[in-house]
Amino acid sequence: MTAPVPKPWIMDIAPYIPGRSTTDDGRKVTKLSSNENPHGTSPAARVAFESASHNLERYPDASAADLRETLAAKYGLDPMRIIYGNGSDEVLHLAAGAFAGPGDEVIYVKYGFAVYDIAARRVGATPVIAPDNDYATDVDAILAAVTPKTKIVYIANPNNPTGTYSSRAEIARLHAGLRSDILLVLDHAYAEYIEGDEDAEDGGMELAETAGNVLVTRTFSKMYGLAAERIGWGYASNAIIEAMHRIRLPFSITIAGTAAALAALADTDFVAHCREQNAEWRRWFTAEIGKLGNAGLRAVPSQANFVLVLFEGKLTAETAYKGLMEAGYIVRWLPGQGLPHGLRITVGTAEETQGVAAALRALVEQAG
Known part of the structure; x- marks a missing residue:
């Protein structure tokens, strides 16, 4: 057979x-x-989840308008440039699906998040692993790995599974060294845990606001304690988000999960x-x-x-x-x-x- x-x-x-x-x-x-x-997770998020769970027969809002607008207000972003997904994993996969394929190369660092390799191979692209610097991201090694075939660079910051962190200056240097047709994906799954003042963050959101080739991803699974509900999101230029929307699942987050996420955001x-x-x-x-x-x-x-x-x-x-x-x-x-x-x-x-x-x-x- x-x-x-x-x-x-x-x-x-x-x-x-x-x-x-x-x-x-x-x-x-x-x-x-x-x-x-x-x-x-936040007690307020649990209450919101339980209240919203009575709508099992209804489809979620395919545009996730409430979530996008709340995130935009919290972080000072344009809601039309926010995409959501089934955890940030889906958003990471959407990036590869929209911008890489057979014959292309996708770079990530040694000891990087396992999903990057899977996302690249899933679309037929070739993963390229840049050497580390004592388990940390090495910007010079990444830039040296770039070829004419490079389409995406994935960076988790802080990195998983090492926990290492690249400074604002290092991320800016990396972005400046990449061609404008290479998508830089900054995975901020653990950004809420960074110690320091506002300047301690790597400036990824600011880059995504002004640059046409930067995507930042975030998740509600870690700090917000909503791993069971699989809610992630990303922010990038209109052109990047429009391309990703074309292959996004229309109903990848639930009504109850969204309600919990909104309440979690409010419980500072x-x-x-x-x-x-x-x-x-x-x-x-x-x-x-x-x-x-x-x-x-x-x-x-x-x-x-x-x-x-x-x-x-x-x-x-x-x-x-x-x-x-x-x-x-x-x-x-x-x-x-x-x-x-x-x-x-x-x-x-x-x-x-x-x-x-x-x-x-x-x-x-x-x-x-």
């Missing part, structure tokens, strides 16, 4: 593997593998609390890993809601991964992303963060 044959580039895709929720023996333990908000106290807690416990956890430096553990400096811990001594990342699971903590081991020696650990509550740090110390002592 014959069967349809997939395009060859589809079979080259390594499927995305999400963070696990249970242990090998099926136990539900503390989940620090998916960078979810340990404080949940909840966001401020989560940001402060994350910063406090990220610093604490990073310092605790620093105390284990003699045993070969190293924390990559992070501006996100997770820390990448490298294992360069007797205790391996694989052994630590299994040991932490046994101790009641699931973290993210990423050998498939070239990090067999690293664990990405979400910053949890105070109790969770202290607990996983204690479990790591115990594993280091056992390893001698």
Whole structure:
């Protein structure tokens, strides 16, 4: 019996593997593998979600007008230049679908978000991986990788899974070095976690406002605690957004999810609390890993809601991964992303963060 044959580039895709929720023996333990908000979501968002859930028979507004207008008012943007999607993942895929294809090249950094590779291969484009600079984005390496075939450059800032961050000056330098026909996609999934004043942000939104080749993506899955509802959005020039709209799913976000997102945006106290807690416990956890430096553990400096811990001594990342699971903590081991020696650990509550740090110390002592 014959069967349809997939395009060859589809079979080259390594499927995305999400963070696990249970242990090998099926136990539900503390989940620090998916960078979810340990404080949940805004109570106001939960109320709004429950209220809107009575409209199950209705299609959502295909234009997402309320969401776009609220986002535009909050960030000082043009609502007509905002696109929404099923999480920022869909928006990232839309960029590749609209601007790349067979014969084109798509650049992303080593240790970059796995979706970039999938998005490129899905449309038949060739992924090009730029070397890192000690796990951080190397602007010069990206620019050196550009060829006449380059159509898109994906940058997560802060980066996932390393947590590293490129400054406003570095992002401006990268953009200035790219041809105007290359789309620069700045993935801001973790932007709400950046420490510092307003100037600490990388200037991506300002670039998207004035440049014709910049797309910024954001999500409600992380800081706003709405991962279950899959709401993401992007901002770019009219020409970019118009092209992406042509291939966008018409009803990719729900009525209840949109209501929750609108309420979450308004609850600034909840966001401020989560940001402060994350910063406090990220610093604490990073310092605790620093105390284990003699045993070969190293924390990559992070501006996100997770820390990448490298294992360069007797205790391996694989052994630590299994040991932490046994101790009641699931973290993210990423050998498939070239990090067999690293664990990405979400910053949890105070109790969770202290607990996983204690479990790591115990594993280091056992390893001698």
